[in-house]
Amino acid sequence: xxxxxxxxxxxxxxxxxxxxxxxxxxxxxxxxxxxxxxxxxxxxxxxxxxxxxxxxxxxxxxxxxxxxxxxxxxxxxxxxxxxxxxxxxxxxxxxxxxxxxxxxxxxxxxxxxxxxxxxxxxxxxxxxxxxxxxxxxxxxxxxxxxxxxxxxxxxxxxxxxxxxxxxxxxxxxxxxxxxxxxxxxxxxxxxxxxxxxxxxxxxxxxxxxxxxxxxxxxxxxxxxxxxxxxxxxxxxxxxxxxxxxxxxxxxxxxx
Ligand SMILES: Nc1ncnc2c1ncn2[C@@H]1O[C@H](COP(=O)(O)OP(=O)(O)OP(=O)(O)O)[C@@H](O)[C@H]1O
Numbered sequence: 001x002x003x004x005x006x007x008x009x010x011x012x013x014x015x016x017x018x019x020x021x022x023x024x025x026x027x028x029x030x031x032x033x034x035x036x037x038x039x040x041x042x043x044x045x046x047x048x049x050x051x052x053x054x055x056x057x058x059x060x061x062x063x064x065x066x067x068x069x070x071x072x073x074x075x076x077x078x079x080x081x082x083x084x085x086x087x088x089x090x091x092x093x094x095x096x097x098x099x100x101x102x103x104x105x106x107x108x109x110x111x112x113x114x115x116x117x118x119x120x121x122x123x124x125x126x127x128x129x130x131x132x133x134x135x136x137x138x139x140x141x142x143x144x145x146x147x148x149x150x151x152x153x154x155x156x157x158x159x160x161x162x163x164x165x166x167x168x169x170x171x172x173x174x175x176x177x178x179x180x181x182x183x184x185x186x187x188x189x190x191x192x193x194x195x196x197x198x199x200x201x202x203x204x205x206x207x208x209x210x211x212x213x214x215x216x217x218x219x220x221x222x223x224x225x226x227x228x229x230x231x232x233x234x235x236x237x238x239x240x241x242x243x244x245x246x247x248x249x250x251x252x253x254x255x
Pocket of ligand 1 (some may be wrong): 018038239
C-alpha cells in the first residue's frame with residue numbers, strides 16, 4: 001500500500017461536482033504534483049486531505065490509517081501538514097514563535113504543568129526552542145530567527161510557512177502553490193529548497209501553476225480538469241499528452 005492512497009473521492013458544492021471520483025497515490029519519498037487549470041479542484045483536494053472538507057464518497061488512507069472522520073488536528077498529528085495558497089503566518093510574531101506554534105501539536109505536558117510552570121514544562125519548552133532554532137537553520141532562516149514574520153521577504157515567508165508545517169512533526173507536506181507570486185529567481189530557489197526537503201526524507205504533494213517548478217521537480221503528476229482526472233504520468237508523459245496540452249499547458253510556456 002502506498003504512503004498516501006486516495007480512492008475515488010468526490011465532493012459536491014450545491015449543484016457543482018467539484019471533485020469527481022478522483023484517485024491518486026503518493027509513495028514515500030516522492031514529489032507528486034497535482035496540476036490543472038484555475039478552478040479544477042486542486043485546493044479542494046487539499047481541503048479534503050487535511051480534514052477541512054469531508055468527501056461525500058471515497059476513501060483516504062495515510063500511512064496505513066483510514067482518515068475517515070479524522071479532524072484536521074488528528075490528521076496533522078498523524079504526520080500530514082499543509083501550507084496555504086495565500087501565506088498564513090502570525091505576522092506580528094517573531095520567526096521562531098511561528099515555528100514554535102507548529103511544535104505545540106506535539107506537546108507532552110499537561111495543562112497543570114503549563115499553569116504551574118513545572119520542571120516538565122520548562123524542560124519541554126527548552127527542547128522545543130532548541131528544535132525550532134535547529135529547524136530554522138536547516139531551512140536557511142537562522143539569521144531571521146528574531147525578526148517579525150511581517151518583515152521577511154516573500155520567499156522567506158514561504159519557507160517559514162513550510163518550516164512551521166515541518167515543526168508539527170509531519171513527514172508528508174502538502175504545499176499549495178508555493179511559487180505563487182515569486183519571480184523566476186525566487187521560484188528557482190524554492191525548487192532547490194523543495195528538492196532539499198525530499199533529500200531529507202520528506203514526501204511532498206504539490207499544487208503548482210509554475211510549470212518549470214512542476215516539470216523539473218515532480219516524480220509523478222496528476223492532472224485535474226473540472227474535478228476529474230484527465231491524465232497522470234511522469235513529467236515527460238504529461239508534456240506529450242494532447243489532452244493536457246489542450247486543457248492546460250497551452251496557457252503557459254514550459255522550458
Ligand atoms: N466551499 C466552497 N463552496 C462552493 N464552491 C466551492 C467551495 N470550495 C471550492 N468551490 C468550487 O470548487 C471548484 C474547485 O475550486 P478549487 O479552489 O479547488 O480549484 P483550484 O484548482 O484550486 O483553483 P486555483 O488554481 O484557481 O486555485 C471551483 O469551481 C470553486 O468555485
